[in-house]
Amino acid sequence: MQRRLPAALLVAVGRAMTVGIKPQASLVPQLSTASVLTFEEVAAIPRPGAQGLSMVKFSPDDRYVTYLGSVEAASLTRQLYVYDRETGSTSLVIAPREGSGEEKSFSKEEALRRERARIMSTGVTEYSWAKNACRLLVPMDGALFVQARLERRDGVAEGSADSLRRLFDPDAFPEVGTGPLLDAKLSDDGARCFFVWGGEVCACEVGSAADACAPRRLTLGARGEEGRSNGLADYCAQEEMSRYSGYWPSPGGGALVAFEEVDESHIPPFAIMNAGVDSPHEQNEQHHYPFAGAANPKEPARRPARHAPRASATAGGAADVGEEAAPSEAPTWFDLSGPFGADSYLARVQWDCGGSSLLVESRDQRSLALLRCDAATGRVSTVLTEQSDTWVNLHDMLAPLGGERAEIGCQRSAEIGRDRSRSVETRRRGAGVGVGAHGLAPPVRALCRRRLPARADERRVVLFSARAADARVASLGAVLRPPRFVSFPSSDGAVTLQAAAAVYEPDESIFGHGPHPTVVSCYGGPHVQYVQNGWSLATADLRAQFLREQGFLVLKRGLAFEGAIKGDLGRLEVDDQVAAVEWAVAQSLADPARVGIMGWSYGGYLSAMCLARAPSTFRCAVAGAPVTSWDGYDTHYTERYMGGTPQSAPEAYERSSVMSHVDGVEGALLLVHGLMDENVHFRHTARLTQAMVEAQKSYELLCFPKERHSPRSLKDRVYMEQRVFSFLQKWLK
Numbered sequence: 124m125q126r127r128l129p130a131a132l133l134v135a136v137g138r139a140m141t142v143g144i145k146p147q148a149s150l151v152p153q154l155s156t157a158s159v160l161t162f163e164e165v166a167a168i169p170r171p172g173a174q175g176l177s178m179v180k181f182s183p184d185d186r187y188v189t190y191l192g193s194v195e196a197a198s199l200t201r202q203l204y205v206y207d208r209e210t211g212s213t214s215l216v217i218a219p220r221e222g223s224g225e226e227k228s229f230s231k232e233e234a235l236r237r238e239r240a241r242i243m244s245t246g247v248t249e250y251s252w253a254k255n256a257c258r259l260l261v262p263m264d265g266a267l268f269v270q271a272r273l274e275r276r277d278g279v280a281e282g283s284a285d286s287l288r289r290l291f292d293p294d295a296f297p298e299v300g301t302g303p304l305l306d307a308k309l310s311d312d313g314a315r316c317f318f319v320w321g322g323e324v325c326a327c328e329v330g331s332a333a334d335a336c337a338p339r340r341l342t343l344g345a346r347g348e349e350g351r352s353n354g355l356a357d358y359c360a361q362e363e364m365s366r367y368s369g370y371w372p373s374p375g376g377g378a379l380v381a382f383e384e385v386d387e388s389h390i391p392p393f394a395i396m397n398a399g400v401d402s403p404h405e406q407n408e409q410h411h412y413p414f415a416g417a418a419n420p421k422e423p424a425r426r427p428a429r430h431a432p433r434a435s436a437t438a439g440g441a442a443d444v445g446e447e448a449a450p451s452e453a454p455t456w457f458d459l460s461g462p463f464g465a466d467s468y469l470a471r472v473q474w475d476c477g478g479s480s481l482l483v484e485s486r487d488q489r490s491l492a493l494l495r496c497d498a499a500t501g502r503v504s505t506v507l508t509e510q511s512d513t514w515v516n517l518h519d520m521l522a523p524l525g526g527e528r529a530e531i532g533c534q535r536s537a538e539i540g541r542d543r544s545r546s547v548e549t550r551r552r553g554a555g556v557g558v559g560a561h562g563l564a565p566p567v568r569a570l571c572r573r574r575l576p577a578r579a580d581e582r583r584v585v586l587f588s589a590r591a592a593d594a595r596v597a598s599l600g601a602v603l604r605p606p607r608f609v610s611f612p613s614s615d616g617a618v619t620l621q622a623a624a625a626v627y628e629p630d631e632s633i634f635g636h637g638p639h640p641t642v643v644s645c646y647g648g649p650h651v652q653y654v655q656n657g658w659s660l661a662t663a664d665l666r667a668q669f670l671r672e673q674g675f676l677v678l679k680r681g682l683a684f685e686g687a688i689k690g691d692l693g694r695l696e697v698d699d700q701v702a703a704v705e706w707a708v709a710q711s712l713a714d715p716a717r718v719g720i721m722g723w724s725y726g727g728y729l730s731a732m733c734l735a736r737a738p739s740t741f742r743c744a745v746a747g748a749p750v751t752s753w754d755g756y757d758t759h760y761t762e763r764y765m766g767g768t769p770q771s772a773p774e775a776y777e778r779s780s781v782m783s784h785v786d787g788v789e790g791a792l793l794l795v796h797g798l799m800d801e802n803v804h805f806r807h808t809a810r811l812t813q814a815m816v817e818a819q820k821s822y823e824l825l826c827f828p829k830e831r832h833s834p835r836s837l838k839d840r841v842y843m844e845q846r847v848f849s850f851l852q853k854w855l856k
Contacts, residue, residue: 152849155633159602160669162848164595166840168199168243171595171603173659175587177201177244183255189216190586191247196593200246203261206586213586216270217261217287219246226835230303231408238802238831239361253313254374258329260309260316266293267307267316269329290316290327290336299338300325300346305355306368310377317372317380321346324354324370324382341380350388350411357385357420359413362802363759364470364484364517371472371479379498381479383469387411387420395805398798399828410801415754415761415776416768419466419486455501459483462492462505468759471521480506482521488514488763493521513689514763589658602672605662606679608654611706624703625654627667627677628712639676640855641713643700643720643741645729649688649764654679666844673848675855676712678703690766692753692779693732700733701740717855719790721745721847724803724832727795728781731811734792735784743791743854745847748803748832751811752780755804782814792822793850795843797830823850 152162176190186208191201203217225245229237242248250261259270268287293304300320307318309329317326320338322345327338340346342353354370361367370382392409400406413419459469463485470491471482479496491509496502509515590596596603606625629639644667655661662668667677680703688695700720707713720741722730727749734744753761753776754769762768769776777783792815796808808824815822825846827839834840 150849152845152852155673158672160665160672162841162844165665165669166837166844170659170663170665171599172589172593173663175589180252182252183257197595199244201244201248203247203250217247232303232305238833240367251309253309254311256313258309258313260307261287262304262307265303267304291338296338299340308372310372311374312376315377317377319354322352324380342382350386352385354382359757359759371474373474381472385420390418395799395801413758415756415758416770419758455498457496457501457503459494459503461503463490470517473521473523475523480521491515603662603668608656625661625679627671629671629674629676634674637712638714639674639712640717641676641678641707642670642851643678643680643704645680645700645720645722646726678707689764690772690775692764696729697733697736701737704740717742719743719851719855723747731781734790735781735787738787738789741790745793745850747795748800749807750803751807752782755807781811785814785818785820788820791854793825794822795825797827797832797834799830800832802832
């Protein structure tokens with residue numbers, strides 16, 4: 124029997140065929156005639172006026188101030204500059220060679236470290252001074268370079284990539300190591316260079332002739348062993364604890380090196396297929412990922428800090444390299460299991476008088492202990508502990524004050540000696556380099572005063588002004604209107620939240636006074652404040668400005684009290700986003716029938732949860748790289764905020780999973796994810812799409828086969844902005 128199409132459908136099909144509309148053309152976003160910003164500008168990194176100076180450092184003699192900057196403010200390519208305090212002049216020291224330091228040139232190991240540290244810049248991305256010697260170390264082009272001094276011509280410090288001296292040719296020493304040279308450091312006196320190569324801590328003397336510094340290994344046992352490394356911070360240390368190093372040379376000449384030995388071989392590898400390349404077997408990856416409730420990396424006998432013998436005995440000449448370059452003395456091992464048992468985290472390491480001070484965190488992260496490790500005897504003692512009913516947030520305030528004191532916090536320190544250790548109170552005035560960017564106007568980055576005993580004068584010297592250096596700030600000045608910060612009651616009505624949200628309102632002369640279609644832009648997770656009274660996160664948020672320019676009201680909701688979400692993720696945060704929308708509706712700013720939400724990472728999780736748990740509020744959601752079930756994320760982050768493991772708190776994990784609430788989805792969902800994401804695996808999105816299929820719910824999927832957690836290709840980011848805007852326009856306009 125022949126079936127006939129409904130008349131209305133026949134008319135629609137006929138009309139499309141007569142006008143000749145091509146499907147791809149129909150997908151091109153339709154912009155407002157008042158549009159000034161482009162998708163390319165929205166997707167560009169860095170944001171206008173947001174990139175200034177980085178890695179600002181004084182030379183050991185305090186004459187020079189070095190920093191990384193860009194030739195053009197809109198460029199991610201960094202170069203090394205120097206400011207001479209005596210002459211008041213600024214000069215270029217090192218510029219990357221053409222084609223070097225680009226994203227495609229990094230090895231997998233380097234690319235993953237950049238992901239962990241959220242580094243987007245290219246070119247010269249790192250450098251360091253020796254603490255007590257005017258010697259610069261610059262890793263570049265797969266090798267290590269030093270510059271003994273800054274040449275001065277006519278009173279001006281000058282240098283270039285050609286004036287650098289390579290320490291050694293990595294290809295000439297395959298018996299020592301292969302692959303990238305990672306985490307390079309100079310000893311305090313500048314006489315030695317340390318680095319991790321092929322999973323082992325290595326060192327070389329910094330001689331005077333190019334390529335004359337033969338490297339040798341200081342550690343053994345990890346090279347060629349899958350899942351084992353010496354001197355490298357593990358995944359959770361880098362991603363969640365902001366500890367990017369796994370070895371620490373002792374003060375002075377680096378006679379001792381403390382390092383952690385990590386064994387991940389017992390953690391089942393998680394496979395990530397590189398499906399976006401031509402070869403079916405090219406660059407597929409295996410990651411020993413520590414899923415919540417499962418095993419963490421371990422160290423033999425739970426002794427993650429180890430001292431190698433004297434560096435002078437293990438960093439000898441070329442005759443000592445190779446398999447015969449084993450340490451001649453037995454290392455000193457530290458057992459750190461005392462405070463919290465074997466299953467704990469090594470959080471921070473800092474040398475002090477004669478040994479190391481370490482911060483060790485319990486696995487439940489409610490306790491933090493300062494340990495004193497004696498390098499001569501291997502003795503470990505507990506100096507003090509911190510405890511919390513929720514969790515202890517890690518900090519970077521473990522620093523030696525000189526003598527026998529090591530700072531543990533702003534107002535607290537530990538007095539450490541070989542025979543005694545005790546907690547004391549202390550106050551210390553800070554002095555050093557400051558880089559400031561305050562308020563909603565384009566920031567001025569300035570070198571702040573540094574107190575120097577030899578100089579009586581103190582002055583401020585402006586090294587960089589974003590207002591002057593970034594032409595985009597002036598050209599977009601009429602468009603980049605600061606948001607309005609508003610206060611309103613919390614979702615439970617208990618308190619009034621000050622500056623709780625940033626509001627970007629459309630131009631009333633073009634779009635009227637409202638109510639407007641509304642987009643809630645969120646992160647919403649703990650430990651990150653998304654709403655800030657600052658240029659970069661407020662005025663220079665070009666996506667929010669672009670949407671405002673297209674007639675959308677944009678709300679950015681801040682984070683008030685992170686401890687309240689423990690063990691119940693995805694409920695209070697949803698309530699907070701709903702409260703923000705209700706406030707905007709009451710103010711006649713938001714159209715309650717046209718509200719969407721979008722976010723990335725935790726913000727992607729929150730966006731999906733809002734669509735599922737608040738269907739009467741949100742019509743659509745864009746969930747970028749979302750965690751959809753917390754049993755699929757890492758141990759350190761997840762167990763802290765979930766209040767336990769999937770085994771100890773199964774109900775908490777169940778109610779915090781997006782999949783548990785899929786039946787409530789009534790709006791449109793766009794999922795965005797990079798297939799190579801080794802942080803929030805694409806598996807999260809795949810599990811959610813399967814749940815949507817089983818619940819017979821529709822969704823849209825936007826994949827980027829070659830991207831990880833942070834999209835790095837400008838072309839990919841432009842495409843993403845176009846597709847996301849088209850989605851919002853389709854469902855909210």
